[in-house]
Amino acid sequence: MKVTITQENLNHGLTTVAKIAQQRGSLPILSHVLLKTVDNQLFIAATNLDIAMSEVIGAKVDREGSITVPARLMQDYISSLPKGQITLELDGTNLHIKTSDKNYTSTLNGTLSDDFPAMPEVSSGKSISVSAKELVGSLGRVLFCASHDDSRPVLMGVYMHSDDKGDVYVAATDSYRLAQCKTSIQSKDPVSLIFPSAALQELLRVAKSEDEKVVITYDEQQAVFQVGSVEIVTRLIDGTYPEYQKLLPSSFETTAQLSREDFHEVVKISSLFAREAAGGVTLHFSEDDNALSIKSIASQVGENTATAEAKIDKDAQITMNSRYILDALGAFSGDKLLVQVNGKLDPCVLSDPSDKEYIHLVMPVKS
C-alpha cells in the first residue's frame, strides 16, 4: 500500500471512526483502525462488534493494500501533524508515515487486516431518507430518556415507528420518564425499529455538522446510517417496544402555562435543596395566586420555596424528581411551557404550546 492524502482528510476520517475502537478489550484488533485502498480512495473503519463505522476519503493511491494500526495513536498523531500532504507506505506490517516537508517521519507497527472483523452489510432492505438536521433534532430530544438498565433491553433503545397515516415518530422511555417526537419522515411501509442508544449517539456526533440527508437502510437485524461519506452499521434491538401511547393522557384536570425560563429557574434552585430527598420536589399549582410554587425540604440543611408566575385553571399538587424535570427542560426551546397534571399518581406532561410535535412525560414519585 502506498497512498498520498491530505492531513485534513485523513484527520477527518480518523476523528469520525476511531472513537469506536476500544482502548481495552479482549480482542486487541478492536483497538485498531482499518486502512484499505478502494479504487482511488482510502477506506477507514473501526468496530466494537456492536457498531461499525467507516468513512471513505479521497486519496492518491500508488499501490493498493490494507493494514490495521492502533487507532488512538494514529488519530492523536495525525491530528497533531501540520496541514498538508501525508504519505502512507506499507512495508510488511510497518506503516511508514511521512509529511511532505519530511519534518515528521514515523513508523507504526500494524497488524494484518485479515484479522479485522468483516464490516456487516445490509444487502437488501427498506430505506428512509431524511434531512440530517431534522433527524438530529428529533433524536436529540428523546435519546436521553432511553434506559441504561440492561434488564429490559428494548428500553435501552429509541423506538422509531409509524402510525396509520404514515407519520413517523421517535420515542424513548426508561419507565420514569418518556419523550415522543414526531419526525418529518413519511413512510408508506409501516416502520417499527428499535435503535441502540450508543449507535444513535455516534450518529448524532457525525450528523450534527452535516447539511445533507441521512439515509437509513434496514433489514430485520440491522440498520445502516449513511451520512455523506460516513457509514454507521448497527444491529437493531430485538423485541417488542411497550405500547407507550396508552400512557399519554388525552385530557388534564390542571394546566399551568408559564415562562419556560422561569420554570427552569425555580426547578434548578429547588433541586439544590432536594439532594437529601433524592431529587424529589413538590409542585404546587395555585389558581388564586396565579403561581406555580416548588417546595423542597432538606431536613439537615434547610428548606426552600421558589415561585413562578403561571396561568393555572385548577389547584393541584405533584411530587417529581427534579433531575428529570431539568433533563426534560433541555429538550424545549420555546418561550412558553405547558405543565399538565391529572392526579398525584398520574404522569405530569410537559409540552410547548407552539410546538405540538414533542411531548414529555415525567412520572411522579410518592410524596
Place this chain on the structure above:
Amino acid sequence: MKVTITQENLNHGLTTVAKIAQQRGSLPILSHVLLKTVDNQLFIAATNLDIAMSEVIGAKVDREGSITVPARLMQDYISSLPKGQITLELDGTNLHIKTSDKNYTSTLNGTLSDDFPAMPEVSSGKSISVSAKELVGSLGRVLFCASHDDSRPVLMGVYMHSDDKGDVYVAATDSYRLAQCKTSIQSKDPVSLIFPSAALQELLRVAKSEDEKVVITYDEQQAVFQVGSVEIVTRLIDGTYPEYQKLLPSSFETTAQLSREDFHEVVKISSLFAREAAGGVTLHFSEDDNALSIKSIASQVGENTATAEAKIDKDAQITMNSRYILDALGAFSGDKLLVQVNGKLDPCVLSDPSDKEYIHLVMPVKS
C-alpha cells in the same frame, strides 16, 4: 442578624471564599462559611486550617450578628438566585433568605459561629506591595514546578527571596525541573519566604481578575495576601530552601535558537510515541543540518522522528521527559526560544532571548 445585600455582592464573596470550605472532613464546621456583620458590612470567611480566606462586602445592616451555614449549598443557592436585593435574617440558628420579589424564600440550618476557628492574624510584620497582574504573572510561571511529594515539605512551596541588590525572585522546583522568575518587587529588607502552593493557587484565582495591588504582610510563621476586599491568610513553610542558584549554568556548550511554536509542535508529537518510555524523548542538536530533531521510540507501537529548523552552534544530544518540556513551554509566550545544554547529564535550560527574567531548567533522564 438582619442584613440586606445585593445578590451580586453576596455571590462574589461566596464564590471567593467558599471553595476553601471542605466538603468532607473530620470537623463539620470546616464545611461551613462564616457570615458576620462588621460595622455596615458583611464579613464572609472560610478556612481549612491551612488557609483562611475572607471577603468584606457592602451591606445594609439592620441587626448585628453572626452565623455559619453550609458553604456549598449557600454558594450554589445564592449563585442561582436572580440579581437584586436579598435579605438575610437570623432566627436562632436558622438563617432566613428572601429575595425582594419574595419568589424565593429559604431557610438554612446554621451553626453558632462560636465554634468557627478564629481567623489567624499577622499583627506586626513586614510588608510588600506589588501589582496584582505582575505577581500573578511571575507566580504562574513557577508554581507548576513545585513538588507534590510531602517527603520534602520545602519543595512543596514557592520560594520568594531577594538578592543583594534587593531584587526579589520567585522559584520552585520538584528536583526534576526548576523555574525562576525575577519579579518587579524591590525590597530593602532581605526576603526569604516559602509560600505553600495551595495558598498561591487561591491567590492566583482571586488576583487574576484584579487590577489593583496585592499587599503581602508576613511574620515568621504566616503571611496575609490582601487583594482588594479579599484576605488570604496562610502559614509559611518552615525550613531552608535548597541553594538552587548553584544549579543554574553560567555557560553552555550548545545553544539552539528556534521558533517556540515549532519546538512545541515537535515535542507534542514526539510525546505521543513516548508513552511507553514514561515520556522520555531524545533531542538531537545538529549544527550541519540546522535542525533540532526529536526521536521517540515505542517498541510496541512504532517510532517517530520530528524535526524543527534551528540555529545551532555545536552538536549535542540529551534525553528528557517530554511532559516536563511541554509544561515548561506553557510558561513562555515569545516567538523565539533558546534551548541550551552542556552534557548528557547536566540540566537543559530553556529561556526566551527577549525576556531574561525567566529561566527554566529540566533535568535529563538516563538514556
